[in-house]
Amino acid sequence: MPAALEELAPPVIIGRSSSHFTRVTRVFAAEMRIDYSFRVVRDLMSSDPGDYGGNPALRIPTLQTPRGVWFGALNICRELWRRSSLRPRVVWPEDLDEPLLANAQELVLQAMSTEVTLIMAQLADARDRSAHQTKMRTGLVNMMSWLEENARSVLAALPPHRDLSYLEVTLFCLVTHLEFRDVLPTASYSELNQFCQQFATRASIGETPYRFDT
Numbered sequence: 388m389p390a391a392l393e394e395l396a397p398p399v400i401i402g403r404s405s406s407h408f409t410r411v412t413r414v415f416a417a418e419m420r421i422d423y424s425f426r427v428v429r430d431l432m433s434s435d436p437g438d439y440g441g442n443p444a445l446r447i448p449t450l451q452t453p454r455g456v457w458f459g460a461l462n463i464c465r466e467l468w469r470r471s472s473l474r475p476r477v478v479w480p481e482d483l484d485e486p487l488l489a490n491a492q493e494l495v496l497q498a499m500s501t502e503v504t505l506i507m508a509q510l511a512d513a514r515d516r517s518a519h520q521t522k523m524r525t526g527l528v529n530m531m532s533w534l535e536e537n538a539r540s541v542l543a544a545l546p547p548h549r550d551l552s553y554l555e556v557t558l559f560c561l562v563t564h565l566e567f568r569d570v571l572p573t574a575s576y577s578e579l580n581q582f583c584q585q586f587a588t589r590a591s592i593g594e595t596p597y598r599f600d601t
């Protein structure tokens with residue numbers, strides 16, 4: 388298909404009608420009057436990223452567009468907004484700049500995530516007690532591999548004139564925490580380790596080492 392026509396092809400939301408994160412994206416698509424096709428993920432215990440539209444986290448929803456694949460509800464909603472000709476005025480999480488609203492948003496998202504954990508534990512109980520644990524671990528390893536493979540281009544794509552980015556701070560805290568808590572060996576992640584070594588030269592990193600409080 389020629390590139391211009393491809394751009395017009397309707398995006399695909401990959402998810403489940405029973406999933407609240409998926410529904411958030413479908414509500415956004417409806418509000419933005421975006422046509423899309425819907426691909427159902429039949430087995431949420433699958434450990435194949437292909438079943439989740441390529442999401443290494445093994446999570447739904449995912450959005451496929453000619454520009455690429457978008458993981459996670461917030462990314463998807465933003466891309467749907469960008470694709471919309473209506474461009475309604477949407478208040479995004481970063482616009483909530485007072486505690487009541489910002490905390491409400493944090494608690495809604497945390498409650499949704501906690502609900503997912505509880506539901507998945509029930510699902511796993513019926514089949515295999517450790518099945519969801521295994522799936523979560525596979526997802527974590529997949530996510531770390533994705534980050535390792537993409538670290539160089541991600542870091543190069545950040546705005547050059549920055550003092551700090553939330554992405555780098557969170558990436559550093561994630562990678563170093565995996566080793567600190569013995570969750571996953573990180574020695575093989577050479578790009579991520581190189582990034583961590585450089586980032587660790589900041590005074591803020593030296594001042595905040597992980598340790599167990601007594």
Ligand SMILES: N[C@@H](CCC(=O)N[C@@H](CS)C(=O)NCC(=O)O)C(=O)O
Nearest residue numbers: 406407408446447448459460503507
């Ligand atoms: N951060 C993701 C979380 C998505 C999520 O947890 N989705 C659930 C379904 S509502 C899921 O994929 N569960 C599968 C699992 O926990 O293994 C987002 O915001 O979209």
